[in-house]
Amino acid sequence: MIRVQAQDFDIGAEIAGLTKGRTDIGAVVTFTGLVRDMTGGASVASMELEHYPGMTERELERIEQEAHRRWSLQASLIVHRIGKLSPGDNIVLVITASAHREDAFEAAKFLMDYLKTRAPFWKREAGPEGDRWVEARASDDDAAKRWDKKSG
Amino acid sequence: MKILYFSWVRQKVGVAEEDITPPPDLRDVTALIGWLKSRGEGYEAAFENPKLIRVAVDQTHAEFDAPIAGAQEIAFFPPVTGG
Numbered sequence: 001m002i003r004v005q006a007q008d009f010d011i012g013a014e015i016a017g018l019t020k021g022r023t024d025i026g027a028v029v030t031f032t033g034l035v036r037d038m039t040g041g042a043s044v045a046s047m048e049l050e051h052y053p054g055m056t057e058r059e060l061e062r063i064e065q066e067a068h069r070r071w072s073l074q075a076s077l078i079v080h081r082i083g084k085l086s087p088g089d090n091i092v093l094v095i096t097a098s099a100h101r102e103d104a105f106e107a108a109k110f111l112m113d114y115l116k117t118r119a120p121f122w123k124r125e126a127g128p129e130g131d132r133w134v135e136a137r138a139s140d141d142d143a144a145k146r147w148d149k150k151s152g
Numbered sequence: 153m154k155i156l157y158f159s160w161v162r163q164k165v166g167v168a169e170e171d172i173t174p175p176p177d178l179r180d181v182t183a184l185i186g187w188l189k190s191r192g193e194g195y196e197a198a199f200e201n202p203k204l205i206r207v208a209v210d211q212t213h214a215e216f217d218a219p220i221a222g223a224q225e226i227a228f229f230p231p232v233t234g235g
Contacts, residue, residue: 121234
C-alpha cells in the first residue's frame, strides 16, 4: 500500500494496521524520515514538499511492486507527506513485513533508496538566508544503483 | 499535449502547466526542449543546462531520446529530492 498525504502518521497505528489478524508475519522493519533543522551547514526553519500528483502514486506503486518481486514480503506500506513541514516532523514512513527478518530489512532499504531517486517529490527549505531548493545528492544515486547489480 | 513543470523549472518557466501543440516534426524530448526554449526567456533559463533536467512521458521516467508522438502529458523537473 502507498499513501501520499499532508497529515502526520502514527507509526504504531500503521504497524498495527498492517499486521492485524496476520499470523504469517515474523518480522516488521520500519524506516521513518524526519525533517532536520540543519542541512549542509544552513539552518532550516521549515520545508515545503512539492510533488507530481498522479505520477507520485504510480511511481511509489511501481517501487513497491518491484520490492515484492525481489523479496518475500507479507505486507508493505509507504507513506509520504507533502506540504509544509517543520524540523522534527515526520516526512516518510516505510514498513516491510516478512516471515524472516532478512527480507524485511533488505526490502525496506531498497524502498528508501529507490524512493529517494525515483519518486517525484521536491523539497524547498526556508531559513534565515532565504528559500532554496534542496539539491539531489550523488550519494543517493549511488545507493540506488547498488540494487541494479543484484537480482534479489 | 499537456506540459507540466515542477520545482525550479516551474519557477523559471513561470507556469505550472500548459497545453501546447508542438510542430509535428518534433521527434523526441530533445527536440521538444529545443522548441520550448524558443518560446521565451523563462524557457531559455529553465532549459539552459539540460543535464539538470529530468523528464517523464505520461507519468513514467523517460530519457531525452524518448519519442513524443502520441504522448498526452510530458513533465520537466530537476532530479527528485523526496524521502
